[in-house]
Amino acid sequence: xxxxxxxxxxxxxxxxEALLEGKDVALVDLREEAxxxxxxxxxxxxxxxxxxxxxxxxRIPNRSTPVTLYDNGEFYDVQRGxxxxxxxxxxxxxxxxxxxxxxxxxxxxWKEAGGEIFTDVNAPSKAFGEWVEHHYDTxxxxxxxxxxxxxxxxxxxxxxxxxxxxxxxxSIPGGVSVPGGELVLRLxxxxxxxxxxxxxxxxxxxxxxxxxxxxxxxxxxxxxxxLRNGTIGWTLAGQELSHLQHKQFPALxxxxxxxxxxxxxxxxxxxxxxxxxxxxxxxxxxxxxxTLYVFDVRTVxxxxxxxxxxxxxxxxxQLVQETDHYxxxxxxxxxxxxxxxxxxRMAASWLAQMNWEVYIAEVEAADLTEQGDWxxxxxxxxxxxxxxxxxxxxWLSEGNTGIVDxxxxxxxxxxxxxxxxxxxxxxxPQVIASQTEKERWVVTCTSGLLARYAVTELAxxxxxxxxxxxxxxxxxxxxxxxxxxxxxxxxxNAQDRYxxxxxxxxxxxxxxxxxxxxxxxxxGQLEKDGTHxxxxxKA
Numbered sequence: 176x177x178x179x180x181x182x183x184x185x186x187x188x189x190x191x192e193a194l195l196e197g198k199d200v201a202l203v204d205l206r207e208e209a210x211x212x213x214x215x216x217x218x219x220x221x222x223x224x225x226x227x228x229x230x231x232x233x234r235i236p237n238r239s240t241p242v243t244l245y246d247n248g249e250f251y252d253v254q255r256g257x258x259x260x261x262x263x264x265x266x267x268x269x270x271x272x273x274x275x276x277x278x279x280x281x282x283x284x285w286k287e288a289g290g291e292i293f294t295d296v297n298a299p300s301k302a303f304g305e306w307v308e309h310h311y312d313t314x315x316x317x318x319x320x321x322x323x324x325x326x327x328x329x330x331x332x333x334x335x336x337x338x339x340x341x342x343x344x345x346s347i348p349g350g351v352s353v354p355g356g357e358l359v360l361r362l363x364x365x366x367x368x369x370x371x372x373x374x375x376x377x378x379x380x381x382x383x384x385x386x387x388x389x390x391x392x393x394x395x396x397x398x399x400x401x402l403r404n405g406t407i408g409w410t411l412a413g414q415e416l417s418h419l420q421h422k423q424f425p426a427l428x429x430x431x432x433x434x435x436x437x438x439x440x441x442x443x444x445x446x447x448x449x450x451x452x453x454x455x456x457x458x459x460x461x462x463x464x465x466t467l468y469v470f471d472v473r474t475v476x477x478x479x480x481x482x483x484x485x486x487x488x489x490x491x492x493q494l495v496q497e498t499d500h501y502x503x504x505x506x507x508x509x510x511x512x513x514x515x516x517x518x519x520r521m522a523a524s525w526l527a528q529m530n531w532e533v534y535i536a537e538v539e540a541a542d543l544t545e546q547g548d549w550x551x552x553x554x555x556x557x558x559x560x561x562x563x564x565x566x567x568x569x570w571l572s573e574g575n576t577g578i579v580d581x582x583x584x585x586x587x588x589x590x591x592x593x594x595x596x597x598x599x600x601x602x603x604p605q606v607i608a609s610q611t612e613k614e615r616w617v618v619t620c621t622s623g624l625l626a627r628y629a630v631t632e633l634a635x636x637x638x639x640x641x642x643x644x645x646x647x648x649x650x651x652x653x654x655x656x657x658x659x660x661x662x663x664x665x666x667x668n669a670q671d672r673y674x675x676x677x678x679x680x681x682x683x684x685x686x687x688x689x690x691x692x693x694x695x696x697x698x699g700q701l702e703k704d705g706t707h708x709x710x711x712x713k714a
Contacts, residue, residue, distance in 0.1 A: 185243045185276040187288035194706040199506045205246045205259040212673035214292040220503035224259045225600035228554035234503040237466040238271040245278035291704035302697040304381035313388045315403040318412035331372040336386040345416040352423045355492025359393045360517040361424045363431035369397045376402035378677035393438030407687045439520040446524040451534040466507035481543040488549045491522035512536040530708035559630040562642040564651045577613035581620040584669035590658045597665040615640040623647030
């Protein structure tokens with residue numbers, strides 16, 4: 176059966192069966208992140224059409240993977256009646272993807288067929304965290320209990336397992352930054368006294384639960400508890416947070432490494448995690464029947480200094496927290512890399528319990544020879560005419576040139592070229608429709624990378640000359656030219672990113688409580704959904 180765009184349909188029952196059988200499933204939501212967060216299937220991957228050229232090649236690396244698209248009825252171009260699914264299918268076909276279908280009935284069809292709808296982002300990982308606490312009975316302490324211990328001068332250590340940048344924005348007073356992927360490896364160095372009560376916190380619930388249970392699963396015997404509801408719980412209890420803190424874990428000692436390695440090896444064995452050689456990884460990379468992801472789970476500094484060719488850097492804690500963002504094909508193989516035997520095993524033990532087929536790479540120091548940052552693979556960009564910042568400045572003085580900025584809404588609020596209009600690519604037609612007096616257009620984004628893909632599109636829509644700003648807004652800034660900052664009418668109801676209820680310091684208490692209530696309900700949703708396949712270790 177086909178729809179009006181001659182694309183085959185893939186039905187809920189077919190996708191559900193594939194999920195239950197562990198086959199590769201790429202169920203792609205083409206909406207912007209804020210719209211995606213309003214509701215989606217559990218294992219849907221959010222790859223917004225506006226940035227598809229930048230994301231899809233790494234997130235769906237195997238071109239033979241069955242890809243199923245949906246957009247909840249959204250249009251790329253309302254005037255032409257072109258759906259996002261149509262535009263995406265055309266792009267994917269041009270990139271060599273061979274098996275593209277539409278979700279039968281779109282998102283409404285999924286729900287009508289009995290599929291569960293999950294809100295928010297990173298739902299598989301967050302639901303898994305709730306599943307872990309529910310089944311392991313992970314210990315926790317309330318914000319009031321932790322504050323009382325601090326005021327009593329008790330022997331406690333508060334370890335924050337979020338990213339360091341999150342820790343700096345707001346943290347529990349006296350906390351130390353130990354991102355979740357580093358926790359087991361470095362615990363003995365951070366908390367050498369085995370009698371110290373360890374308290375693990377994040378912003379909400381998931382990472383603190385996983386961090387706490389990681390220490391327990393790895394065999395540490397000192398008392399450990401999660402800070403119940405993290406910084407959200409701390410705030411809702413009326414307690415003050417610290418800001419701009421910098422305390423981090425110390426250098427790794429042999430004692431801490433040795434202790435952690437023993438626990439991680441035993442845990443990985445219990446979880447059924449196997450090792451794989453680099454030659455086998457190479458064979459899998461050439462196998463187009465399965466999707467393969469190879470992630471280096473160490474710190475970014477270690478990755479830059481030397482890594483295995485073809486690997487992507489994702490810290491282990493973030494990989495478990497945001498699995499769908501990095502491994503967007505459910506059912507894929509995952510190989511993890513480290514150089515200490517601990518961090519990859521700890522992350523793998525969790526991925527195995529999330530029902531991923533996961534392996535540890537057998538690597539030697541000589542294998543970790545590639546240097547520098549990970550570089551995303553992007554779709555070929557069309558050749559377009561560019562303009563230097565100086566020329567754009569002259570055009571702007573004449574008042575007949577429009578600027579479309581495709582950066583993130585947060586970046587646009589932070590700094591932008593005066594007079595620029597912000598939009599996502601999907602909304603370009605609507606934004607420019609009210610500015611027909613412009614004689615030419617210039618497209619920019621932070622670096623110019625995303626903007627390059629939109630130049631031809633904008634020229635086709637307007638019939639006017641369109642140029643790429645050379646080096647993007649960064650090039651403008653490098654010339655020391657004037658910038659605007661702050662709110663803009665173009666940012667009203669920006670949809671490019673969903674504002675997490677645990678981000679920042681200006682979130683309303685009601686939004687925080689609603690978020691916690693949602694997390695508490697995830698176990699029930701998992702049971703109704705029935706496709707998760709989570710399988711926890713026996714005590």
